[in-house]
Amino acid sequence: MTLERWFRRNRPTRKEDDNSPAGLWMKCDSCSAQIYRKDLVANDYLCPECGHHYRMPVEARAHLLTDPESFEPWSGEITPQDPLEFVDTESYVERIARAQKKQKRPDAILTGAGLLDGEPVALAIMDFFFAGGSMGSVVGEEIARAAERAAEEERSFIAVAASGGARMQEGALSLMQMAKTTVALESLSRKRLPFISVLTDPTTGGVTASFATLGDIIVAEPNSLIGFAGPRVIQQTIKQDLPEGFQRAEFLLKKGMLDEVVPRSQLKASLAGYIHLLRNGLKETAHAPGL
Amino acid sequence: MPLDFEKPIEDLEARINDMRQYAKEQEIDLGNEISLLENRLERLKKETFENLSRWQRVQVARAPGRPTGLDYVQNVFEDFVELHGDRALGDDPAIVTGLARLDELSVVVISQQKGRDTKENIHRNFGMAHPSGYRKAMRMFDLADKFRLPVITFIDTPGAYPGIAAEEQGQAWVIAESIQRMSRLKVPALSIVIGEGGSGGALAIGVANRVMILENAIYSVISPESCAAILWRDASQAPKAAEALRLTAKDLQTLDIVDDIIAEPSGGAHRDPETTLKCVLERIKAELKPLCQLSEADLLEQRYQRFRNLGRFAALPGS
Ligand SMILES: [Zn+2]
Numbered sequence: 001m002t003l004e005r006w007f008r009r010n011r012p013t014r015k016e017d018d019n020s021p022a023g024l025w026m027k028c029d030s031c032s033a034q035i036y037r038k039d040l041v042a043n044d045y046l047c048p049e050c051g052h053h054y055r056m057p058v059e060a061r062a063h064l065l066t067d068p069e070s071f072e073p074w075s076g077e078i079t080p081q082d083p084l085e086f087v088d089t090e091s092y093v094e095r096i097a098r099a100q101k102k103q104k105r106p107d108a109i110l111t112g113a114g115l116l117d118g119e120p121v122a123l124a125i126m127d128f129f130f131a132g133g134s135m136g137s138v139v140g141e142e143i144a145r146a147a148e149r150a151a152e153e154e155r156s157f158i159a160v161a162a163s164g165g166a167r168m169q170e171g172a173l174s175l176m177q178m179a180k181t182t183v184a185l186e187s188l189s190r191k192r193l194p195f196i197s198v199l200t201d202p203t204t205g206g207v208t209a210s211f212a213t214l215g216d217i218i219v220a221e222p223n224s225l226i227g228f229a230g231p232r233v234i235q236q237t238i239k240q241d242l243p244e245g246f247q248r249a250e251f252l253l254k255k256g257m258l259d260e261v262v263p264r265s266q267l268k269a270s271l272a273g274y275i276h277l278l279r280n281g282l283k284e285t286a287h288a289p290g291l
Numbered sequence: 292m293p294l295d296f297e298k299p300i301e302d303l304e305a306r307i308n309d310m311r312q313y314a315k316e317q318e319i320d321l322g323n324e325i326s327l328l329e330n331r332l333e334r335l336k337k338e339t340f341e342n343l344s345r346w347q348r349v350q351v352a353r354a355p356g357r358p359t360g361l362d363y364v365q366n367v368f369e370d371f372v373e374l375h376g377d378r379a380l381g382d383d384p385a386i387v388t389g390l391a392r393l394d395e396l397s398v399v400v401i402s403q404q405k406g407r408d409t410k411e412n413i414h415r416n417f418g419m420a421h422p423s424g425y426r427k428a429m430r431m432f433d434l435a436d437k438f439r440l441p442v443i444t445f446i447d448t449p450g451a452y453p454g455i456a457a458e459e460q461g462q463a464w465v466i467a468e469s470i471q472r473m474s475r476l477k478v479p480a481l482s483i484v485i486g487e488g489g490s491g492g493a494l495a496i497g498v499a500n501r502v503m504i505l506e507n508a509i510y511s512v513i514s515p516e517s518c519a520a521i522l523w524r525d526a527s528q529a530p531k532a533a534e535a536l537r538l539t540a541k542d543l544q545t546l547d548i549v550d551d552i553i554a555e556p557s558g559g560a561h562r563d564p565e566t567t568l569k570c571v572l573e574r575i576k577a578e579l580k581p582l583c584q585l586s587e588a589d590l591l592e593q594r595y596q597r598f599r600n601l602g603r604f605a606a607l608p609g610s
Pocket residue numbers: 028029030031032033047048049050051052
């Protein structure tokens with residue numbers, strides 16, 4: 001479970017460090033068309049020419065998935081500590097301070113409540129632009145709190161994953177967030193509230209191996225990289241090339257690991273559909289005598 | 292082959308043996324001299340092992356000759372019978388499962404298994420399980436619930452296997468499912484980290500009511516080598532990474548990740564497997580007893596709280 005992608009990319013000088021492609025104009029990674037940046041933002045971070053899915057800021061994601069004016073944030077009351085006093089080429093404290101300043105949030109997650117096509121939902125959206133969306137104690141706690149509060153308030157729960165995995169700088173405490181987020185989902189199960197997991201590019205490591213793959217329904221955005229180990233780790237282990245499309249959403253759909261690959265433009269409508277269907281089964285009273 | 296910091300211990304042991312041999316051959320009494328050296332040896336072992344760096348501890352956790360899962364399963368319990376296969380994909384030798392007896396009580400045992408030699412290591416994939424291994428473990432959790440058998444797991448893996456087939460068969464999915472399935476056990480569950488607790492692949496069978504760790508075992512979110520390769524861009528910085536990751540038994544106890552430490556014989560488990568097995572057996576019995584008094588609801592709640600409360604964070608001022 002590595003964050004190597006993030007560490008490779010997130011050099012302060014690199015343009016990927018920014019929330020969205022830099023400059024007024026940019027060349028599409030996929031179709032090479034010249035795109036006006038404002039058009040990309042207005043188009044939910046989809047290339048207006050080819051539909052390529054760019055990573056999306058979490059606030060934009062929250063608004064994409066909720067009815068107008070309905071989103072109310074929950075997260076943001078807790079902040080990371082440095083329990084290991086971790087220092088590599090930079091101290092964890094400095095790394096966090098830098099990410100907090102850049103992303104203007106305490107950690108790599110936004111949670112909150114809203115209406116999705118009129119249905120009450122809670123959202124937990126991971127911020128890949130914050131330390132590679134790595135899951136440490138704060139991310140784990142926010143997800144657990146959001147799941148529990150969703151259950152209390154009878155809301156369906158939607159998690160949007162984007163993560164390089166567990167946060168190394170919190171050591172085994174990060175690992176334990178996998179168990180923490182998993183047990184917190186029990187509160188939703190007990191009340192038969194739907195949990196729908198949306199996997200976006202990239203979702204790897206400890207997040208994939210915990211709450212994110214425990215959705216009652218699991219969908220992914222097109223072409224998202226999703227896996228347990230990162231492609232480089234696998235390549236180093238087996239010392240051979242990886243098959244075409246390996247660990248991409250479409251590949252995993254074929255392998256039976258996803259319910260559907262849903263383009264961002266249809267995501268809200270699809271989620272609404274799933275929730276409506278899951279919440280309209282037999283009423284509890286139908287289990288009365290005779291059944 | 293001794294670890295480099297064990298060289299003085301091995302040298303002294305050799306000297307004591309030579310002296311014994313010599314005394315026997317020459318039919319002379321060197322009892323005093325030998326017992327002096329033996330005292331020195333005990334002190335040396337104690338000093339060496341009390342002051343190991345975290346990286347040295349990693350090497351002890353992986354040392355050849357250290358008791359493996361099967362050593363515990365076959366020697367700690369009575370009447371161990373291995374049960375094979377996940378009923379879907381195959382039978383993963385990296386995870387051994389079965390039924391056994393502990394005094395009068397039947398239990399389910401699940402153990403990660405590294406090889407005790409090169410040949411077995413290849414057969415066991417160095418203790419790195421495929422999805423099939425975790426599916427087999429989940430089958431055992433079902434069996435445990437159905438027949439009310441307490442579950443005991445032995446953790447010793449570098450991690451779940453990062454390969455093509457493993458990914459295609461949903462390695463991440465089964466680890467998540469196994470974590471969830473274990474957290475839902477209606478019977479007491481006990482986990483012991485006996486060597487290397489490597490990341491999600493270890494946690495998948497580590498969601499127990501009580502989590503114990505052997506004194507020289509480690510439990511980490513990532514191997515020191517991989518961590519060094521990412522953060523320092525140099526795998527040879529593993530000793531630094533091991534230090535930073537706080538992965539020793541004592542570190543983990545401070546962070547509440549493990550509940551208690553099982554002491555190893557002086558000089559480490561690999562120098563005295565027999566005593567280690569006995570200590571572990573005693574400990575399993577002692578830990579299981581109070582858990583067996585708890586109701587299903589209490590067991591579930593205790594396990595839930597144990598994992599729900601892990602983590603360190605601070606409240607932001609004004610919230
Ligand atoms: Zn394009």
